[in-house]
Amino acid sequence: NEVEVLHWWTSGGEARAANVLKDLMEAEGYGWQDFAVAGGGGETAMTVLKSRAMSGNPPSAAQIKGPEIQEWGELGLLGNLDEVATAEGWNELLPERVANIMRHDGQYVAVPVNVHRVNWLWANPEVLDAAGVEMPTTLDELFAAGEAIREAGFVPLAHGGQAWQDATIFESVVLGSQGTEFYQQALVELDPEALGGEQMIAALEDFKRLRELMDQGMSGRDWNIATAMVIEGVAGFQLMGDWAKGEFTAAGLTAGEDYLCAAAPGTQDAFTFNIDSLAMFRVTDDAERDAQQTLARLVLEPTFQEAFNLAKGSIPARPDLDMSEFDSCAKQSLADFQRTADEGGLVPSMAHGMAVRADVQGAIFDVVTNYFNDTNMPAEEAAKRMVSAAETASF
Ligand SMILES: OC[C@H]1O[C@H](O)[C@H](O)[C@@H](O)[C@@H]1O
Numbered sequence: 001n002e003v004e005v006l007h008w009w010t011s012g013g014e015a016r017a018a019n020v021l022k023d024l025m026e027a028e029g030y031g032w033q034d035f036a037v038a039g040g041g042g043e044t045a046m047t048v049l050k051s052r053a054m055s056g057n058p059p060s061a062a063q064i065k066g067p068e069i070q071e072w073g074e075l076g077l078l079g080n081l082d083e084v085a086t087a088e089g090w091n092e093l094l095p096e097r098v099a100n101i102m103r104h105d106g107q108y109v110a111v112p113v114n115v116h117r118v119n120w121l122w123a124n125p126e127v128l129d130a131a132g133v134e135m136p137t138t139l140d141e142l143f144a145a146g147e148a149i150r151e152a153g154f155v156p157l158a159h160g161g162q163a164w165q166d167a168t169i170f171e172s173v174v175l176g177s178q179g180t181e182f183y184q185q186a187l188v189e190l191d192p193e194a195l196g197g198e199q200m201i202a203a204l205e206d207f208k209r210l211r212e213l214m215d216q217g218m219s220g221r222d223w224n225i226a227t228a229m230v231i232e233g234v235a236g237f238q239l240m241g242d243w244a245k246g247e248f249t250a251a252g253l254t255a256g257e258d259y260l261c262a263a264a265p266g267t268q269d270a271f272t273f274n275i276d277s278l279a280m281f282r283v284t285d286d287a288e289r290d291a292q293q294t295l296a297r298l299v300l301e302p303t304f305q306e307a308f309n310l311a312k313g314s315i316p317a318r319p320d321l322d323m324s325e326f327d328s329c330a331k332q333s334l335a336d337f338q339r340t341a342d343e344g345g346l347v348p349s350m351a352h353g354m355a356v357r358a359d360v361q362g363a364i365f366d367v368v369t370n371y372f373n374d375t376n377m378p379a380e381e382a383a384k385r386m387v388s389a390a391e392t393a394s395f
Helices: 012-027 040-054 067-074 082-088 095-103 123-131 139-151 163-178 179-190 190-194 198-213 223-231 245-252 286-299 302-312 330-341 358-373 379-394
Strands: 004-005 031-036 059-061 111-112 120-123 155-157 237-238 260-263 271-274 277-280 346-348
Touching: 004 040, 004 067, 004 286, 012 031, 012 245, 012 286, 012 302, 031 040, 040 059, 040 163, 040 190, 040 223, 040 271, 067 277, 067 358, 082 286, 095 111, 111 198, 111 286, 120 223, 120 245, 123 139, 123 237, 139 155, 139 163, 139 198, 139 237, 155 198, 163 198, 163 237, 163 358, 179 190, 179 198, 179 346, 190 198, 190 379, 198 379, 223 237, 223 245, 245 302, 271 330, 277 286, 286 302, 330 346, 330 358, 358 379
Parallel strands: 004 031, 004 059, 155 237, 271 346
Antiparallel strands: 059 277, 111 277, 120 237, 120 260
């Protein structure tokens, strides 16, 4: 018997990580039917999943995250994982905040794979040396370093012009420019005052300045191609979640030496979390259900948690794992995750489906990417559209 798993892990580092699970399932005697849908951020994968589910042919498991787990749960399509959760002690293993995301109506319906951090800045140290600049800690330092890098003949900030990537850097600028409390009010609680106010306008103006650090060819570029520009020394920086680290690792590079990582400028006291999870669809076939239960068990076992996250660039979902095999960026991520969980500053990523419902996220993406690509749209106009985007989406 086998499981069919729908996901969007198709870049070099992502595919290496997904293969860890495939190999572990096969070692346990189960088949793995891979249903990978290309497209960073997962928008295409979710569209494909919806059409399969609507036509009554969902996969055994799918990469579904955050509030979207509740949306699928409400449709009654997800299976119950409480048996495995009890047998494996998930309540003790998982931070309450993570466990809560995996439950619908009090029952586990998904298993967490990792914890990604989104608010990272990656850099090529040779390019920084050539330009005579340090790793920036504020947005102003980033803009100044960017100018020096351009004068030295490199692309300052590698970026891919796609809505989800624009939203990913936008949320890090909101955090770095206006702080965690404002981020929470605006992009999590969707407070119209915050979404349409002076602070949002200031953040939007900072966000648009990032374009000056990008190259002409960025439109439509995939995120991992932008990471490759940093790896190859064409560009100095990239703002991206730590799935980018999966690409550095796949290229055989060492954290802190061949590439640098730091919290996105101005966000040192914040951690935007993005938790990948596999949700199990309700099935009638006992053999498939048995395979689903095994998949769920394996995902939270130490073997998988270590091997997958070393390849993927994220940190384990269970905080009790020995981290000695992990690099300096991963160790910093875990320390910052725990510090911000205790002291405040741990916020769900809006751009990666952890903060708001999918339809609200989509409406905000439209505003962000249209504003970013329309040199004539003033920030005031975008802020106004942000308010209506959050209101229009059917809640
Ligand atoms: O595709 C880029 C990234 O998109 C999403 O944020 C996923 O959570 C992450 O696992 C993936 O690597």
